[in-house]
Amino acid sequence: MRSIAIMNQKGGVGKTTTAVNLAAAIAHEGYRTCLIDMDPQAHASLHLGIEPQIEMQSIYDVLVRDRPLAEVRRQIAERLWVVPSHLDLAAAEVELAGVVGREVILRDKLREDPEKFDFLFVDCPPSLGILTINALAAVNEVFIPLQPHFLALHGLSKLLQTIELVAKRLNSRLRLTGIILCMFDSNTRLATEVSEDVGAFFGNRREGKSPWAGAQMFQTRIRRNIRLAEAPSFGQSILQYSPDSNGAEDYRNLAREVIQQGLTAENPSLKKAC
Numbered sequence: 001m002r003s004i005a006i007m008n009q010k011g012g013v014g015k016t017t018t019a020v021n022l023a024a025a026i027a028h029e030g031y032r033t034c035l036i037d038m039d040p041q042a043h044a045s046l047h048l049g050i051e052p053q054i055e056m057q058s059i060y061d062v063l064v065r066d067r068p069l070a071e072v073r074r075q076i077a078e079r080l081w082v083v084p085s086h087l088d089l090a091a092a093e094v095e096l097a098g099v100v101g102r103e104v105i106l107r108d109k110l111r112e113d114p115e116k117f118d119f120l121f122v123d124c125p126p127s128l129g130i131l132t133i134n135a136l137a138a139v140n141e142v143f144i145p146l147q148p149h150f151l152a153l154h155g156l157s158k159l160l161q162t163i164e165l166v167a168k169r170l171n172s173r174l175r176l177t178g179i180i181l182c183m184f185d186s187n188t189r190l191a192t193e194v195s196e197d198v199g200a201f202f203g204n205r206r207e208g209k210s211p212w213a214g215a216q217m218f219q220t221r222i223r224r225n226i227r228l229a230e231a232p233s234f235g236q237s238i239l240q241y242s243p244d245s246n247g248a249e250d251y252r253n254l255a256r257e258v259i260q261q262g263l264t265a266e267n268p269s270l271k272k273a274c
Helices: 015-028 043-047 059-064 087-095 102-112 130-138 156-169 189-203 226-234 246-263
Strands: 002-006 033-037 074-077 080-083 119-123 141-146 175-184 216-223
Touching: 002 015, 002 130, 015 033, 015 043, 015 080, 015 119, 015 141, 015 175, 015 226, 015 246, 033 043, 043 226, 059 087, 059 102, 087 130, 102 130, 130 156, 141 156, 156 175, 175 189, 175 246, 189 216, 216 246, 226 246
Parallel strands: 002 119, 002 141, 033 080, 033 119, 141 175, 175 216
Antiparallel strands: 074 080
């Protein structure tokens, strides 16, 4: 199973849009896929039609109340499951403050989970607190969505430091493997320049043993598309809401690129689960 955290502490860069639609697109390609919503805003859950209710079980119950993932996971489409979030998750950092091993609760719950998936995605909150640390301790890979403007690289060093720290202390397997450019407008000079800057930034860091030495900037660009903005209000992924839109085409292309990345990696063992 490939396990991937999608993270960026900067809001408004397409993080949740990418988590939801990439997971849906990979499920559409025939792979069993699970998305865990670790953001207290629960936007990924809402995007897929799950309205947080007062008594609803969520990832909060897994982290704080020791519930198994199977109790809260929901199947919302063919080959696509979601572990929803809830506003209560905002209190988890305080409630877990005195808990021994609080950084690896999600990792341990995943190890206990009997369900087998081909892909696991975790939509991280736009912060670098205990929820994001839990996600990074539980997965093997990180994807970072970036918006192509002059602040694209701003704060990236902090993200890389966090990934390096978790890799050093909690999860030696953790690697930054993908950079996704979102809200892309090919008609602007700025978007092209930022793309080149991002490519150069990671191209110069391919040497050594850092967790981001093998980072790849995906060729697929997620173009600006009003349909992507409309889809959450209908509780649907872009593939359901507007399958013929540019947004759906981009995420299908990105999904195929992500799948190919796994097949051509050093350990090309990705097989569709039965």
